[in-house]
Amino acid sequence: DRKTCYALNVTYPTTEQQLRLAVSYVVQNNLKAKIVTKFSHTIPALSCPQQNTNNNHAFFISTEKYDSGIEIDAENLAVTVDSGVRLRELIDEVEKNGFSLVAAPYWEGVTIGGVISTGAHGSSWWGKGGAFHEQVLEITVVVPASKSEGYAKILKLDSHHPLFNAAKVSLGVLGAISKVNF
Structure with missing residues (x-):
């Protein structure tokens, strides 16, 4: 349609x-x-x-302009990224620091929030496989909230949080992905 x-x-x-x-x-x-x-x-x-x-x-x-944050944690081999960062920008930045991504979809124009929320994948036999969202360690989501909480709140979800898997591949239904750590 x-x-x-x-x-x-x-x-x-x-x-x-x-x-x-x-x-x-x-x-x-x-x-x-x-x-x-x-x-x-x-x-x-x-x-x-x-x-x-x-x-x-x-x-x-x-999220077109929410794309400036890429924080590389070399000690823990992790990176935290704003949801609007495009995949190509992330690949370039981690490569500058001597690292690479485990898996990535073919189209490099996708944003990190987009690739996580839609379940986009590449191919990899390493670790958890080629699905990009399977590499996520922590996800920060902005969700609706009560009036007393200012109508919106920020949730930091890790693998122990009951909403962690729901926030990944959520198609934006749960809330707005803000940051992703993987």
Whole structure:
């Protein structure tokens, strides 16, 4: 279905705090939101927060500009990345530091948040295999919250948290992926 996707507004957070404020705004104003990236590669019926073009309750939160954080922890062989960082940028940065990724999908334009939330994969027999989300050690997600919590909160989930596996390959339903550590 090649229908045009409409939204009331779009915001481009550059920090985790701005991402939390965007989710808070959506919850406080009872809007339907969709997390999007600079590149879109999906079926509109799945990516649009609403299908009725007369409905102005849709809101896009774009991670296009939330892409500056790549922190390499050489001692623990780990990296923490903002969700809007594109895969090619991550590959280049880890290579500059003498490291490589265990697995990666073929298309390098995908964002880290996108590759994690959609279950994109490459091929690898090493470790946990070629699925990129299987390499995640910790994921930070911005989720809706109560009024007393400011309508949005930041959850840091590791493998011991009951929502950890749900946050991976969540298609953005659980919340907005902010940072990924793997």
